[in-house]
Amino acid sequence: MTHQTTCCYCGVGCGIVVNQEPNGRLTVEGDKQHPSNRGMLCSKGMNLHYTVMDQSDRLLYPQMRFNRSMPLQRVSWDAALERTAAVFKTFIQKYGPDSVAFYVSGQCLTEEYYLVNKLIKGFIGSNNIDTNSRLCMSSAVVGYKLSLGEDSVPVCYDDIEEADVFLVQGANPAWCHPILWRRIEAHKTANPHVKIICVDPRRTDTARSSDLHLPIRPGTDIVLNHAIGRLLIENGHIDHSFIVDHTDGFLAYRELVMQRSIDEAAELCGIDSEAIQTAANWIGRSKGFLSLWTMGLNQSVIGVNKNLSLINLHLITGRIGTPGNGPFSLTGQPNAMGGRETGGLANILPAHRDVMNAAHRAEVEAFWNSPVKIAAKPGLTATEMFEALADDRSGDASLKAIWIINTNPLVSMPDVNTAEKALKNARFVVVQDISNRADTVAFADVVLPAAAWLEKEGTMTNAERRIAYLPKVIDGPGETLPDSEILWRFAQKMGFGDAFKYTNCSEVYQEYAQLTAGTNVDVTGVTYELLRKNRTIQWPFQQHDKPITNNEYRIANSENRIPKTENRIPETGTKRLFTDHRFYTANQRAQIHAVPDGNTSEPTDEDFPLVLTTGRIRDQWHTMTKTGRVAKLGQHIPQPFLQIHPDDANVRGIEEGQLVVVQSRRGEVRVKAQLTDDVRPGLCFLPMHWGKILTNNQVRANNLTNSLVDPRSKEPDFKFSAVEVLPYQKP
Numbered sequence: 231m232t233h234q235t236t237c238c239y240c241g242v243g244c245g246i247v248v249n250q251e252p253n254g255r256l257t258v259e260g261d262k263q264h265p266s267n268r269g270m271l272c273s274k275g276m277n278l279h280y281t282v283m284d285q286s287d288r289l290l291y292p293q294m295r296f297n298r299s300m301p302l303q304r305v306s307w308d309a310a311l312e313r314t315a316a317v318f319k320t321f322i323q324k325y326g327p328d329s330v331a332f333y334v335s336g337q338c339l340t341e342e343y344y345l346v347n348k349l350i351k352g353f354i355g356s357n358n359i360d361t362n363s364r365l366c367m368s369s370a371v372v373g374y375k376l377s378l379g380e381d382s383v384p385v386c387y388d389d390i391e392e393a394d395v396f397l398v399q400g401a402n403p404a405w406c407h408p409i410l411w412r413r414i415e416a417h418k419t420a421n422p423h424v425k426i427i428c429v430d431p432r433r434t435d436t437a438r439s440s441d442l443h444l445p446i447r448p449g450t451d452i453v454l455n456h457a458i459g460r461l462l463i464e465n466g467h468i469d470h471s472f473i474v475d476h477t478d479g480f481l482a483y484r485e486l487v488m489q490r491s492i493d494e495a496a497e498l499c500g501i502d503s504e505a506i507q508t509a510a511n512w513i514g515r516s517k518g519f520l521s522l523w524t525m526g527l528n529q530s531v532i533g534v535n536k537n538l539s540l541i542n543l544h545l546i547t548g549r550i551g552t553p554g555n556g557p558f559s560l561t562g563q564p565n566a567m568g569g570r571e572t573g574g575l576a577n578i579l580p581a582h583r584d585v586m587n588a589a590h591r592a593e594v595e596a597f598w599n600s601p602v603k604i605a606a607k608p609g610l611t612a613t614e615m616f617e618a619l620a621d622d623r624s625g626d627a628s629l630k631a632i633w634i635i636n637t638n639p640l641v642s643m644p645d646v647n648t649a650e651k652a653l654k655n656a657r658f659v660v661v662q663d664i665s666n667r668a669d670t671v672a673f674a675d676v677v678l679p680a681a682a683w684l685e686k687e688g689t690m691t692n693a694e695r696r697i698a699y700l701p702k703v704i705d706g707p708g709e710t711l712p713d714s715e716i717l718w719r720f721a722q723k724m725g726f727g728d729a730f731k732y733t734n735c736s737e738v739y740q741e742y743a744q745l746t747a748g749t750n751v752d753v754t755g756v757t758y759e760l761l762r763k764n765r766t767i768q769w770p771f772q773q774h775d776k777p778i779t780n781n782e783y784r785i786a787n788s789e790n791r792i793p794k795t796e797n798r799i800p801e802t803g804t805k806r807l808f809t810d811h812r813f814y815t816a817n818q819r820a821q822i823h824a825v826p827d828g829n830t831s832e833p834t835d836e837d838f839p840l841v842l843t844t845g846r847i848r849d850q851w852h853t854m855t856k857t858g859r860v861a862k863l864g865q866h867i868p869q870p871f872l873q874i875h876p877d878d879a880n881v882r883g884i885e886e887g888q889l890v891v892v893q894s895r896r897g898e899v900r901v902k903a904q905l906t907d908d909v910r911p912g913l914c915f916l917p918m919h920w921g922k923i924l925t926n927n928q929v930r931a932n933n934l935t936n937s938l939v940d941p942r943s944k945e946p947d948f949k950f951s952a953v954e955v956l957p958y959q960k961p
């Protein structure tokens with residue numbers, strides 16, 4: 231028997247065919263019909279079935295304890311949920327609704343995101359729900375909103391084959407989005423004139439296969455983008471009529487970028503000015519200019535400004551809304567986008583509504599028939615939640631209880647010792663997860679065993695707004711339940727039963743879809759039935775009496791017979807946004823922002839003279855709670871390591887393979903040194919995957935990172951921490 235589903239690792243959203251043999255054995259292969267991956271899978275996707283078949287570390291039944299010094303004890307679902315509801319009600323009554331919080335994950339399905347938002351925002355009356363996606367893409371959300379009017383990715387993967395210049399900035403898709411990278415490489419092989427520019431302080435595999443690598447100093451992306459902007463203006467490579475007809479802010483931008491010479495910019499970035507000239511020439515002369523970025527821009531104390539400086543290059547050249555052109559923020563997690571759609575951040579409501587907008591709150595309250603007012607202020611963001619718990623003072627209304635769903639903050643949070651203190655301090659911790667590998671279980675008062683990939687149904691949205699249906703293929707082990715069912719059962723224990731009387735996830739999705747009606751993320755035409763038939767649909771996709779078929783659309787489109795005002799799109803949804811160059815801002819014009827180019831990261835000094843950047847390796851995923859179970863994936867890079875430039879190593883007496891201590895103002899890490907000029911002098915790199923249970927806290931990268939965040943996106947500065955590296959001396 232075969233089942234079509236979607237990979238649950240990264241935001242590429244590859245289609246997978248699961249083969250289920252009569253003896254229950256599972257194998258996976260790439261889905262040749264899927265528009266995103268066309269049959270290809272990367273090493274992680276190819277080995278997904280092992281994560282399902284190895285049940286050795288699964289949480290199998292609910293557990294709880296009344297005192298953290300006691301062991302967790304097996305209890306019934308009713309007992310676990312009734313106790314959790316009783317504790318939540320007590321705190322809410324005594325300290326107010328903001329005394330509880332949910333911390334969720336970009337791996338949650340759309341229905342799960344929707345339910346948890348409805349529960350806390352519409353029924354408990356707090357906006358204290360945030361997601362680990364805050365740690366990876368919230369700067370892109372704000373960047374899109376400020377420039378295009380809404381958090382709306384304008385492009386699609388098919389733009390890859392239409393582009394002739396790629397600007398990959400602060401991303402390593404060769405390792406982190408491998409299937410997209412294969413599409414880019416195949417396109418370049420077939421079209422040798424295609425150019426790839428990679429901007430990264432590290433010489434990654436992406437940089438190695440690019441035509442031009444700009445190894446800028448960490449934190450100087452805006453300086454570089456402004457310099458490219460200046461050259462585009464000076465070389466006459468901007469689109470005057472697009473700027474005049476469809477944007478605001480160009481004059482201030484032009485004045486700003488003209489203030490810094492190209493030589494000065496090159497000096498600040500630590501690269502040759504000729505390289506900047508080359509990049510600007512390629513972009514200026516291109517027919518299709520696609521920029522791709524992830525954490526190098528987003529995970530920064532100036533992440534929003536970095537995003538805006540890159541999007542500006544598309545706005546001044548008019549390279550947006552046409553095939554092969556546009557700014558493309560890739561998502562790191564499989565359903566980061568679905569979380570954004572359903573309001574899974576502390577400052578937003580479903581369908582890109584805003585908690586600060588009274589009309590938006592009223593719409594959602596009325597739709598949900600909420601018994602409480604939706605709070606008129608943003609809730610606590612990811613880092614704020616853990617800081618509030620770490621700083622708990624009895625008697626006030628600060629945070630008391632946290633419910634963590636499918637994420638492992640004791641490895642992934644910046645300045646992770648604060649997160650550890652937070653969970654120690656928390657009066658009540660609920661952990662909902664699939665595996666006892668999650669480091670949070672050690673701090674849990676209640677543990678709720680969740681169904682894993684293939685064990686539950688629902689939907690996810692990938693980086694190109696493509697919604698996919700994931701069927702339930704097998705039963706979960708033990709007493710595991712789908713996350714959606716856990717949430718609606720809990721809501722009933724809280725006394726919100728009438729509004730949470732669901733019998734399946736399709737009902738949840740249909741309710742969410744109705745709440746999107748008339749918005750820019752309208753998915754009223756999407757149903758499970760249609761998703762099963764079409765495989766995927768890109769939003770927006772409104773309800774039609776008779777959706778136009780793909781074939782009809784192709785013929786009509788080629789004959790230019792589809793009026794732009796008529797909402798007739800193919801039955802697989804909307805490929806590109808802003809094709810009419812009308813943006814989602816109030817005046818329908820895109821906004822060019824003249825942003826300052828300075829970096830406000832933690833300063834280096836004599837004690838901590840090096841910059842540490844953290845990131846992923848090819849075959850591991852997040853905190854290794856899934857990939858760590860697949861022996862094959864450990865063969866690529868079995869141990870954590872610190873990349874350091876030979877010049878920096880030599881002056882410290884560090885040799886290849888030697889054990890070193892990396893110290894920051896917050897903690898230390900002990901790993902083996904890898905001497906390489908793949909990193910710039912003054913820069914070190916440490917992978918972020920290894921954590922406490924899998925190894926020990928001595929290799930946990932976030933012992934070192936700092937808690938600085940971008941002031942608007944609240945995304946942490948993972949890519950810039952001041953450190954020192956010393957040879958390890960036995961005590």
Ligand code: SF4
Pocket residue numbers: 237238239240241242243244267270271272273274275276406407408409410
């Ligand atoms: Fe899965 Fe991403 Fe690999 Fe595709 S590229 S198989 S979605 S991990």
